[in-house]
Amino acid sequence: MLNAVDKKLLEEVAGLHEIPQGAYNIRKNGEGISRNTTANINIVTKKDKPGIDVIIKPGTKNESVHIPVIMSKEGLTDVVYNTFEIGEDSDVVIVAGCGIHNSGDGRAQHDGIHEFFVRRGAKMKYVEKHYGEGSGRGEKVLNPKTVIEVEAGGVAELEMVQIKGVDRTVRDTEVVLHENARLIVTERLLTYMEQTAESIITVELKGEDSSAQIISRSVAQNDSKQVFHLNLRGHAKCRGHIQCDSIIMDNAHVSSIPEISALHSDAQLIHEAAIGKIASDQLVKLMTLGLTEKEAEDTVLKGFLN
Amino acid sequence: MLRMINVGVAFEGDSGNKEVLKDINLTLENNKIYVMTGPNGGGKSSIAKAIMGIYPTSGRIMLDDTDISEMGITERARQGIGYAFQMPARFKGLKVRDLLRLASGGEKIDECQLLYDVGLCAQDYLNREINATFSGGELKRIEIASILARRLKVALFDEPEAGIDLWSFQRLTETFEALHRKYDTTIVIISHQERILRLADEVILISDGTVSGRTSHEEFLNQISEMDSNCLCKSDCIKGGAANAECSR
Ligand SMILES: Nc1ncnc2c1ncn2[C@@H]1O[C@H](COP(=O)(O)OP(=O)(O)O)[C@@H](O)[C@H]1O
Ligand SMILES: [Mg+2]
Numbered sequence: 142m143l144n145a146v147d148k149k150l151l152e153e154v155a156g157l158h159e160i161p162q163g164a165y166n167i168r169k170n171g172e173g174i175s176r177n178t179t180a181n182i183n184i185v186t187k188k189d190k191p192g193i194d195v196i197i198k199p200g201t202k203n204e205s206v207h208i209p210v211i212m213s214k215e216g217l218t219d220v221v222y223n224t225f226e227i228g229e230d231s232d233v234v235i236v237a238g239c240g241i242h243n244s245g246d247g248r249a250q251h252d253g254i255h256e257f258f259v260r261r262g263a264k265m266k267y268v269e270k271h272y273g274e275g276s277g278r279g280e281k282v283l284n285p286k287t288v289i290e291v292e293a294g295g296v297a298e299l300e301m302v303q304i305k306g307v308d309r310t311v312r313d314t315e316v317v318l319h320e321n322a323r324l325i326v327t328e329r330l331l332t333y334m335e336q337t338a339e340s341i342i343t344v345e346l347k348g349e350d351s352s353a354q355i356i357s358r359s360v361a362q363n364d365s366k367q368v369f370h371l372n373l374r375g376h377a378k379c380r381g382h383i384q385c386d387s388i389i390m391d392n393a394h395v396s397s398i399p400e401i402s403a404l405h406s407d408a409q410l411i412h413e414a415a416i417g418k419i420a421s422d423q424l425v426k427l428m429t430l431g432l433t434e435k436e437a438e439d440t441v442l443k444g445f446l447n
Numbered sequence: 448m449l450r451m452i453n454v455g456v457a458f459e460g461d462s463g464n465k466e467v468l469k470d471i472n473l474t475l476e477n478n479k480i481y482v483m484t485g486p487n488g489g490g491k492s493s494i495a496k497a498i499m500g501i502y503p504t505s506g507r508i509m510l511d512d513t514d515i516s517e518m519g520i521t522e523r524a525r526q527g528i529g530y531a532f533q534m535p536a537r538f539k540g541l542k543v544r545d546l547l548r549l550a551s552g553g554e555k556i557d558e559c560q561l562l563y564d565v566g567l568c569a570q571d572y573l574n575r576e577i578n579a580t581f582s583g584g585e586l587k588r589i590e591i592a593s594i595l596a597r598r599l600k601v602a603l604f605d606e607p608e609a610g611i612d613l614w615s616f617q618r619l620t621e622t623f624e625a626l627h628r629k630y631d632t633t634i635v636i637i638s639h640q641e642r643i644l645r646l647a648d649e650v651i652l653i654s655d656g657t658v659s660g661r662t663s664h665e666e667f668l669n670q671i672s673e674m675d676s677n678c679l680c681k682s683d684c685i686k687g688g689a690a691n692a693e694c695s696r
Contacts, residue, residue: 422532422534423537426535426536427549429499429501429520429530430593430597431521431524431525441538444538444539444540444545445539445540446540
């Protein structure tokens, strides 16, 4: 059922060489094609719209769910709604991701709307990789919307990576944190040629002692454009820190639009944003070790996006 | 052997051309330690950068029988020249281990030993990113280790002692001595420290962009203590007396 292109895409977005261990749901060209559930993790197809419900039982530890999406057809717009119920005190890893192979001239688009409920004391790591390939002129478009609610004492750790082949993306992430809840986001983005990417992350720190840390690093090359709107809103005694760091090259454009709002006098919010070229002292240092300028540049970028 | 023949460095400034180095003629032999010293802004770092190919130069620079004047940084590095920067770069995302591996150019190296040689515990540092969390002294020592990871014909160290505590400083001087014993690298250390000066086969004094003197370290330290005894501010000198070469400035 999986051909060579599919396997390549799966490896790129989910690090999978074959069918994964544990629970999974693989979606291809707008349809679920293979699924596995476990004693603790159930996956149910939604009845009212395309998508699935992933239900993780309270107390489930050290299990993972893989829900990769692959698209290998042009002219397809796939919209999918997924809901995740992360039971109390569980500790799980969810690997999502979307790979598009578009060799035609028509556009291929995937809009994933993901909603997460991280229940009391639960810990979720969510890894999302986006990848595009294909020689045609058809655009590869990915617009993920992610909505997360973290209940008291819960932890959500998001790792969002898009470093190759996606032509247009608008990623919209909304998080609500309750008492003692914690959010850690690492975002890595690389754009080149005429690609555009926009990332909007809004975090509502509602509960006392909630905390959020967002580390966003991006590289914009050639004529690509990036926009970041990272927004923390502190409604209680809370802590939040945004570090938004971009390397700009060639004729690229990068905008970083910070917003932090304290709606409580004990909210401590920090926003740091920097945009700049690759530091020349880094390049020179690597060249003095015998690297060419190009090798030095690649080394710096690779480290930065690591 | 490295030879600088009539080497000059000049920069375009607001007030016209600024000559940073003038007519530098130096022959630096294999298996010797040279310590360059002299006032701030005298041109020491500029000499090192001219040798490394970081600053464009007039004149000629020869490495053994090869004219390297027209070579870029990468090529000079591959010819066996290395430079530990006075102000090392920090790298977001690059780990100490990565840097040392890049430095070794694929040669097998003992990373733990290298860090030990600069007074750092490998376990604490190998997996750390060389980012803003490093103190100045830590950064300097990683920088020195990256030079020690290479087999060089000419190794240039720019104020290696800066920001380094006494205990590590002791290790560092031993490391320079060991490097000197084991290989016939031409070692150039830019320094104001008496303990480093004592390692020198020759002390080269740089001021106003020129070589203003070449002496043995004994002679050099004698001159300094003489200057110190003539020093008018001696009683108030925070550096205190003869032991410190910096007082001569
Ligand atoms: N890149 C540069 N552009 C302009 N002037 C420079 C540059 N590098 C060094 N200089 C000037 O050259 C002089 C010598 O500097 P440097 O070699 O760093 O001295 P030292 O290392 O002896 O303290 C100083 O006046 C410094 O300002
Ligand atoms: Mg200097």
